[in-house]
Every structure is written in structure tokens, then in C-alpha cells.
Amino acid sequence: MSHHMTEVKDLHYVYPDGHKAVNGISFKIHHGESVGIIGANGAGKSTLLMLLMGVLFPCQGEVLVGEVLVTKKTLPGIRQRMGMVFQDPDDQLFMTTVYDDVAFGPRNYNLEEKEVEKRVLQALEMVGILHLKDRAPFKLSGGEKRAAAIASVLSLQPDILVMDEPTSALDPKSRRRLMKLLDSFEHTKIITSHDLDMVYELCDRSIVIKDGEIAADGPTSKILVDADLMDACGLEIPLALQNCPVCGRKK
Amino acid sequence: MKTSEAGLNTTFDMRLLDDMARKETVIHRVHPLVKLVTTVIYLTVVVSFGSYEIIGLLPLLFYPVLVITLAELPIRPILKRMLLAAPFVIGIGILNPVFDHQVFVVGGLTLSRGWITFFSIVLKCILTVSAALLLIASTGMDKLASALRMLKIPRLFVLQLLLTYRYISVLMEEVTRILRAYSMRAPQQKGIHPKVWGSLTGQLILRTFERAQRVYQAMCLRGFTGEYNTGAHERITVRDTVYLVVWGLFFALARIYNIPMLIGSLLTGVV
Ligand SMILES: Nc1ncnc2c1ncn2[C@@H]1O[C@H](COP(=O)(O)OP(=O)(O)OP(=O)(O)O)[C@@H](O)[C@H]1O
């Protein structure tokens, strides 16, 4: 289905203080693809996602979602189809209970309260924090907040899921659960992460960003094993592909 | 340092009010709009008393006391938040005893009119501030906002109010973080060195501003258009109407008749 295609053409973004964060990035992401966006700290990953979501507007170039140009006018329609999980969950949770926070999105689209409840419970169940539904978000642990933030986006049932470092601050079990969840999500996924093992498992395609430019774009299985490329971009080959530390043999 | 941080946390922790608002008591179940209207009537009545009135105001204490009891709200945190208003009240009222030296005699006691006005102001402030706090603590800001919308208050004002309210907690959390970061790296210091006051406040303003902006962006990403939907579409029931009418009558009585005086004269039989 082409109407879920996300396309970025020659994107440039300069922060108001003159810092050039994105310098001419172009790519196309088709429906159902799962794409990992990787790069060193400060490479411009979060900025790129903000541009995709229309939180920031490019200085030059354009973003098209489903062949619609992202502008202030088209934004409401586009946002209904895209959900973004922020890098810092504190930015995302502001209601007084986890339940209300997850219900915030659906309620904004004026769904029936029954439907809202169904979606909220379903989303909380999916990320495994149903038992936290009546707690105050600011009293949760870092990982629990993260899960709540993800649920707050899942309840919108987006066609395109955009996540900024979803596995940071998660314990191994929660990370595994989240990965399973993401794997079962059939729609388009765009994920930035420093968790290269996760990218290796979840994303068929990877885009490597270096200093606001694309350093490589291709199948994850090719990119993540390229030691020189990884090194040049401030990254490392995923642990799963490195020499086994115990027996010293290549896996 | 530690104490000031803890102090900030407890005094300004607006979120505690949100916590209280999630209880389920008789008062919490009253329709938000009804509570809002009742509070507005109450405030109007309190403020309408003359500046020498003290005795007549006393019966109105009944309202906050009853609400706090029925809503099962903890008294200390509410009192603490009321103290926030104390400097302003004393600032406004304290000049009265200085300038107004006229005296009058009540039952053998010689009183200065200045002091009477001062106490009247203090009492009025206690009543109004507590009524407002109780409204928030027993309703919650989001429901209150929806009540304001039902009263056809423009969307922009309601939104402004809500975001300001959220912003206070964001601001306070940033303050706590900055103070914590500072005290960890300056363990022997008692307070904050005056040299860094400027840069700390600058930091604070920038950080809270950025944070508030990101929170707002996250809200927009989830389809927020300015209409705050709390999901609860309760109807005003008979019970709500009774609540409003009973309090309305009581306030009117307290305003028209000086109830303590009336009771006093009834008891002494001098009607
Ligand atoms: N609000 C801002 N104002 C000015 N410059 C900014 C701002 N936010 C980010 N930058 C700069 O833009 C560059 C890209 O930042 P971005 O947040 O996109 O990095 P990132 O790839 O997400 O890094 P990380 O992996 O650490 O999250 C950085 O060099 C950063 O200093």
C-alpha cells in the first residue's frame, strides 16, 4: 500500500542557535518496513524523527507521509496515522494516572469511552503494565515510565510507529517483551537505538547517520557486520556478532 | 541543602493535590460543575462581608471544615499550601493596625479598629484560599477545566489555565533536579553560593521552557487540539442539585443574618 509510504527528500535542519543537525538526508520507507536509524550521540537521529513527525519543520527539503506533504495544514491527519515515543518518557506523560495518560490520545479523537477503555487496557496489557494503571506516572521507575509512554502511543493504533531509543532503561525481560511486541507489530516501524543487537533482530533495514548525513543505507545484515563502517560512525558490531568472549571463537 | 530540597518538594508538590483528587468520597462524586459553582458563590459571599466583620464570617468556616472532613482530605498538606498565601495576606493586612487607631468598645473590651480589619482580612483569606484549594483537591484540575468549558469559558483561557498548572509542577521538578545536581557536587556548602545564582536561574528558565515545549509537542502528537477531554461525561443528578441548593441557602443565611449573634441572643432570650 503506497499510502503509508514515508519519504524524505533532501532534508536540512538548522537549530535556531545555528547548529546544523541534519544536512541533506533522503530516503523512502515503504509500508511494513522496519527501519533502524543508528548513529553516534549527536548524529541527528532525534532531530530526524522530529522532522518526520512534523514537530520541527525542515529549513529545506520535504517530508511526505503517504504522498501527503507534511505541513501545518496536513499535520492533524498525518499525526493520526503516526505515533511517536519520545526519548525521554517524562516528556510524554503528564496526566495524573497511567490510565488517563494512555487514554489521552484516543479521547482526543473523540472515540466512545467504551472503545477508549478497550484500547487502553489492550495497550497496557501489551506492554505488560496493566497492574500500574491507577498509579501516577511520575511515581514510576524509569523502565515503567518507558512502558507507559509506549502504551500511550499504542492506544492510538498508529500505522507508522516511530520510536526514539525504546529499549534504553529497560531491564532484560522488559526489553525482550518490548522486542517481541515490536516484532508482532506489522505496520511500519522506524526505530532509533544504540541497542544494535535489537536493531539486528528487529530491523530489516538500517540507515546509518553521521553528522547529520546518511553514511549508509541498506539491509541490516550487511551494514551491521561492516566493521570499518561501524567504526567510522562511532558504532560497533552488535555483541551477538562479535567473538564469543568465553570461548574466543567467532560465532 | 537537603532540607531545602525536601521542603520545596513537599510545599510545592502540586501533584499531591492531583493525588487527593483521585479519591472516591461523597464530595469527590459531586459533579465538578456543581462544586465549581458552589465555590464561586462561597467566594463571593465571603468577599462581600464588610471590612470590620469577624463574627459574621465565622459560620462560613463550616463549609471548608465539612468539605475537608467529608472528602477525607489530609489536613496538614492543605494547611501547608495555605501558608503559601500567608506572606501576601500579612503584607496586605499589616498596615491596618498601624494606620487605623480608632478604638471601640465591645462588652468591656477596648479594641482598635485597625486590628479588627486585619483579622477580618486574615479570616477572609483563610476562607477563600482554603475553599479554592479544596475545590482542586476534591475535583482535580482536568475535571475542573471541563467544568469551566461547560460554563462556556473560552477554550484558550481554559487551556492556558491547565498548562500553567502543569507548568508549575514541571518547574518545581526542574528546581529539585538542579538543586540536587548542585548539592551533590558542592557537599560542604549550606546554601547556594551567590555567585552561581544567576546561572542557575538562567538554566532553570531555559530548561523548564524547553521541557514545557516538549511536553506540549508530545500532547500535539497525540491529537491534542486544545480541547481537553477527560472522558467522564457525568450528568448533573438530583443529589448534585441538592448539594448546590443546600449550600446556597446556607451561604445566603450566613450573609443575611449574623448567625452567632442570633444564637447568642436566642440563648440569652433578648430577641
Ligand atoms: N534544541 C537544540 N538546540 C540546538 N542544538 C541542538 C538542540 N537539540 C539538539 N541539538 C544538536 O543537534 C545535534 C543532533 O542532536 P540529536 O538530538 O538529533 O542527536 P541524537 O542523534 O538523537 O543523539 P543521541 O544518540 O545522544 O540521542 C547535536 O549535536 C545537538 O547538540
Ligand SMILES: [Mg+2]
Ligand atoms: Mg536522540
